[in-house]
Amino acid sequence: MLSAAFTCAMRGIDGQIVRVEADSSPGVPGFSIIGLPDRALNEARERVRAAIVNSGFGYPPGRLLVNLAPADVRKAGPGYDLPIALALLATDDQLEGASLSDYVTMGEVALDGTLRAVAGMLPMLIAARAGGFTKVIVPAANLAEATLLDGLEVYAVPTLSDAIAVVIGHGAKWRRRTTPLTIDRAPRRDDGDFADVRGQVLAKRALEIAAAGGHNVLLVGPPGCGKTMLARRLPSILPVMSQSEALDVTKVYSIAGLLGSTPQIITTRPFRSPHHTISQTALVGGGTIPKPGEISLAQHGVLFLDELPEFSRSAIEVMRQPLEEGTVTLSRAAGSFTYPARFTLVASMNPCPCGYRGTRTNDCRCDDAMVDKYVSKLSGPLLDRIDLHVSVSRISFDEMVDAQPAESSTAIRERVDGARDRQQTRLREAGISCNAEIDGADVRTLCALDDSAMDLIRIAMARGALSARAFDRIARVARTIADLAASERITRDHVAEALVYRMVERGARSSAA
Numbered sequence: 001m002l003s004a005a006f007t008c009a010m011r012g013i014d015g016q017i018v019r020v021e022a023d024s025s026p027g028v029p030g031f032s033i034i035g036l037p038d039r040a041l042n043e044a045r046e047r048v049r050a051a052i053v054n055s056g057f058g059y060p061p062g063r064l065l066v067n068l069a070p071a072d073v074r075k076a077g078p079g080y081d082l083p084i085a086l087a088l089l090a091t092d093d094q095l096e097g098a099s100l101s102d103y104v105t106m107g108e109v110a111l112d113g114t115l116r117a118v119a120g121m122l123p124m125l126i127a128a129r130a131g132g133f134t135k136v137i138v139p140a141a142n143l144a145e146a147t148l149l150d151g152l153e154v155y156a157v158p159t160l161s162d163a164i165a166v167v168i169g170h171g172a173k174w175r176r177r178t179t180p181l182t183i184d185r186a187p188r189r190d191d192g193d194f195a196d197v198r199g200q201v202l203a204k205r206a207l208e209i210a211a212a213g214g215h216n217v218l219l220v221g222p223p224g225c226g227k228t229m230l231a232r233r234l235p236s237i238l239p240v241m242s243q244s245e246a247l248d249v250t251k252v253y254s255i256a257g258l259l260g261s262t263p264q265i266i267t268t269r270p271f272r273s274p275h276h277t278i279s280q281t282a283l284v285g286g287g288t289i290p291k292p293g294e295i296s297l298a299q300h301g302v303l304f305l306d307e308l309p310e311f312s313r314s315a316i317e318v319m320r321q322p323l324e325e326g327t328v329t330l331s332r333a334a335g336s337f338t339y340p341a342r343f344t345l346v347a348s349m350n351p352c353p354c355g356y357r358g359t360r361t362n363d364c365r366c367d368d369a370m371v372d373k374y375v376s377k378l379s380g381p382l383l384d385r386i387d388l389h390v391s392v393s394r395i396s397f398d399e400m401v402d403a404q405p406a407e408s409s410t411a412i413r414e415r416v417d418g419a420r421d422r423q424q425t426r427l428r429e430a431g432i433s434c435n436a437e438i439d440g441a442d443v444r445t446l447c448a449l450d451d452s453a454m455d456l457i458r459i460a461m462a463r464g465a466l467s468a469r470a471f472d473r474i475a476r477v478a479r480t481i482a483d484l485a486a487s488e489r490i491t492r493d494h495v496a497e498a499l500v501y502r503m504v505e506r507g508a509r510s511s512a513a
Contacts, residue, residue, distance in 0.1 A: 003090035005083040005100040008124035012337040015127030019069045022087035027063040035068030038076040048085045055113035055160045060092040078108035079118035098167040104128040105137040113160040117141035122254040125149050137163050145263035192233045195408040199395035203230050206390045211237045212419035213480030214436035216345040221392030223355045227348040231304045235271050236409035239420050245300045252292050252299050270301030276310040283315045286330050290337045295322050298343035308347040309377040323385040384469045387477050388501040419483035435476045447475040452492040474498045
């Protein structure tokens with residue numbers, strides 16, 4: 001007898017509906033799973049058999065075959081256990097009156113029939129809703145995450161027996177109806193306030209521009225000048241996430257299994273700060289079972305790379321494509337996976353290996369060859385993808401003890417929000433939300449420069465200081481500066497300020513000049 005149930009597979013960050021077809025036929029007893037299952041899924045044969053028997057049901061006799069369709073999509077993980085068990089029981093007429101086709105089910109079964117949580121619940125439920133399903137059965141341990149999405153009837157059950165009770169119409173006590181998602185515009189988490197930062201006018205202005213336009217920043221300066229302090233306060237001036245952005249971030253953390261024991265929608269922009277010993281796989285994603293890396297966990301937030309030259313060159317160079325396109329594609333034997341990587345990069349570095357080149361209070365012990373070797377760890381193409389290069393110096397004693405309060409994050413964020421509103425109005429037809437996402441082909445129209453501004457860039461390029469990619473990035477930064485000034489036109493003054501942030505020559509050399 002043939003039966004079918006429905007579940008979801010993960011394809012990168014998105015879920016995909018999978019039809020679980022089960023067939024029981026006379027012959028030598030056996031159990032086969034086809035449809036590109038991985039090793040964990042093949043082991044479901046033993047888990048499902050023990051769970052069915054220990055839950056008090058009869059194990060179907062004969063030759064059992066389970067097909068996971070579409071057959072050309074690789075299936076991984078133990079989350080298919082529950083739909084396989086239900087489909088097998090339906091082949092033996094043990095689910096009389098059940099309508100498996102009304103439900104999407106997922107969950108790992110223990111040998112005693114208990115259901116265990118599975119990762120990636122939120123994106124799979126989004127796929128179920130998009131596929132027209134309104135009822136889902138999930139493990140009780142996934143209840144908090146499953147109810148984050150509205151428009152579904154969620155049955156969060158603790159055991160296989162309870163899941164069976166639901167599909168035959170006796171599971172009302174497990175039903176939970178989800179409510180519409182709302183993004184709370186409550187105060188942000190404690191990331192610090194720019195009011196704590198004394199001096200550093202140029203660096204704070206650069207971070208304001210970065211927040212307003214989604215631009216990447218490189219901070220170059222000696223130890224103790226405040227680079228880390230500045231970077232950690234960037235989230236405090238970023239706009240509140242939209243509903244779609246919050247779902248994107250929560251989906252990534254769901255797949256990575258980082259939502260915790262009481263999952264909830266992530267409404268604050270991520271701030272990720274990996275150590276410089278991080279591997280390429282941990283930074284960009286991958287592994288035997290591909291998982292998102294730090295650049296994806298920083299989606300719609302900030303990725304802070306402290307002491308950028310100390311990271312392995314292979315790890316940071318692989319970020320070129322994500323910085324340009326906002327996604328990272330991983331090709332493995334198990335398939336090709338695309339994860340989001342639309343983040344704001346804030347990197348910091350010293351001007352030389354000892355850190356004191358160009359300072360007046362400390363003697364630098366590095367010769368030119370050592371500085372060249374240190375700076376050469378960062379390639380020109382990578383630096384070209386960082387829009388704002390900022391030289392950060394140590395503040396004076398008078399600035400440090402100045403009683404005059406510095407500008408707060410709240411005041412800065414008001415200007416940032418105004419600039420973002422202007423961008424969203426202008427870029428709505430292009431399907432993007434900030435200036436940093438403008439495609440190179442659209443820069444000439446969306447970031448049009450007047451004659452005076454164009455002459456200024458022409459002079460800079462004639463001196464050999466800029467590449468063609470840098471030209472586009474200067475135009476985008478100038479557009480953001482104009483938005484902060486509530487100007488529809490990009491003028492010479494806006495371009496002149498944008499050029500200031502490209503004049504840091506290869507990071508360390510500029511600080512020594």
